[in-house]
Amino acid sequence: MTMIQKPPRSPGSALPADPARPAGPGPHSPGRHESHAAVPLRDVHVRITDWFAESARDLPWREPSCSPWGILVSEVMLQQTPVVRVLPVWRDWLERWPSPAHLAAEPAGAAVRHWGRLGYPRRALRLHAAATAMVAGHHGEVPRTYEGLLSLPGVGTYTAAAVAAFAFGRRETVVDTNIRRVHARLFGGTALPAPALTAAETRRAVELLPDDDALSVRWNAGVMELGAVVCTARSPLCDACPVLDACAWVGAGRPAPDYVPKGQAWAGTDRQVRGAIVAVLRDADTPVPRSVLLEAPVDLGMGAGAVLVPDALSALHRLRAPAEQLDRALAGLLADGLAEEADGGLRLPG
Ligand code: SF4
Numbered sequence: 104m105t106m107i108q109k110p111p112r113s114p115g116s117a118l119p120a121d122p123a124r125p126a127g128p129g130p131h132s133p134g135r136h137e138s139h140a141a142v143p144l145r146d147v148h149v150r151i152t153d154w155f156a157e158s159a160r161d162l163p164w165r166e167p168s169c170s171p172w173g174i175l176v177s178e179v180m181l182q183q184t185p186v187v188r189v190l191p192v193w194r195d196w197l198e199r200w201p202s203p204a205h206l207a208a209e210p211a212g213a214a215v216r217h218w219g220r221l222g223y224p225r226r227a228l229r230l231h232a233a234a235t236a237m238v239a240g241h242h243g244e245v246p247r248t249y250e251g252l253l254s255l256p257g258v259g260t261y262t263a264a265a266v267a268a269f270a271f272g273r274r275e276t277v278v279d280t281n282i283r284r285v286h287a288r289l290f291g292g293t294a295l296p297a298p299a300l301t302a303a304e305t306r307r308a309v310e311l312l313p314d315d316d317a318l319s320v321r322w323n324a325g326v327m328e329l330g331a332v333v334c335t336a337r338s339p340l341c342d343a344c345p346v347l348d349a350c351a352w353v354g355a356g357r358p359a360p361d362y363v364p365k366g367q368a369w370a371g372t373d374r375q376v377r378g379a380i381v382a383v384l385r386d387a388d389t390p391v392p393r394s395v396l397l398e399a400p401v402d403l404g405m406g407a408g409a410v411l412v413p414d415a416l417s418a419l420h421r422l423r424a425p426a427e428q429l430d431r432a433l434a435g436l437l438a439d440g441l442a443e444e445a446d447g448g449l450r451l452p453g
Pocket of ligand 1: 285340350353
């Protein structure tokens with residue numbers, strides 16, 4: 104998923120000339136990859152980046168006015184959560200904490216509290232740690248290079264490449280789930296990429312990247328957007344695809360995938376129980392006694408409304424998680440720093 108400032112539409116249907124590109128195969132040459140119909144890679148670049156200029160969704164982190172911090176926050180939030188759920192939380196975060204320094208001035212628990220229901224709340228802690236490091240070592244600014252970004256706690260190779268590209272216009276190889284899927288179909292002729300990123304895939308992504316900085320940024324963003332809204336995992340909208348005639352997978356007759364992707368189980372998992380516990384802590388003004396988390400309140404049969412139980416606590420107990428799973432989830436949250444013990448109960452980190 105992701106993010107880049109939406110580029111202005113280039114005049115006509117062609118991209119601006121790319122004088123930097125060598126005529127023949129070079130270190131980042133397009134010459135090594137052509138589509139099944141021998142459509143030159145340069146044409147594929149043009150079609151996808153033109154399509155992106157015309158069709159990209161208007162998203163606030165793509166606005167020219169969005170700060171590198173806003174782009175970094177969006178990248179982290181979007182990694183495992185759909186755009187529609189990210190939008191309100193991202194807006195809340197940027198209003199509340201318009202710079203790394205604003206977030207770093209708050210306790211880590213505030214980041215978790217305002218993470219809402221995006222899931223995987225360790226990401227909130229990672230952003231808080233990154234903000235703290237930017238204040239301590241980068242004058243409160245988002246580092247401008249891949250290496251600088253990668254030096255931040257909790258920032259991995261994908262996020263570093265994406266922010267360097269989309270916030271600072273750098274030529275970086277950005278590889279996320281959507282890009283991998285488009286590359287696999289368009290150039291590899293397979294329905295899905297390998298279950299985990301391979302060295303060959305990374306090499307292909309490097310070789311496909313346009314040499315020109317600006318074009319490379321638009322390529323990364325365009326392929327990512329194509330994977331998000333057209334070349335989707337389950338039902339690709341090939342008739343709306345700007346490179347349909349160049350697609351190796353379509354040309355091969357749309358062969359079925361050779362493995363079944365594992366769905367992300369949710370119901371009954373420790374992750375679901377952890378999320379429900381974090382929701383209780385988020386809504387609580389004071390530490391929540393462990394017994395309240397572990398044991399459902401006794402129904403005294405006094406009718407609806409006789410006992411006021413917070414919604415989040417009711418939701419936790421409706422899961423009917425076994426005691427050992429609750430214990431395990433609590434221990435995991437404490438170990439991960441997503442909860443802490445205080446005054447005989449548990450709360451978000453202070
Ligand atoms: S033609 Fe279909 S499968 Fe091929 S890249 Fe486009 S959307 Fe994906």
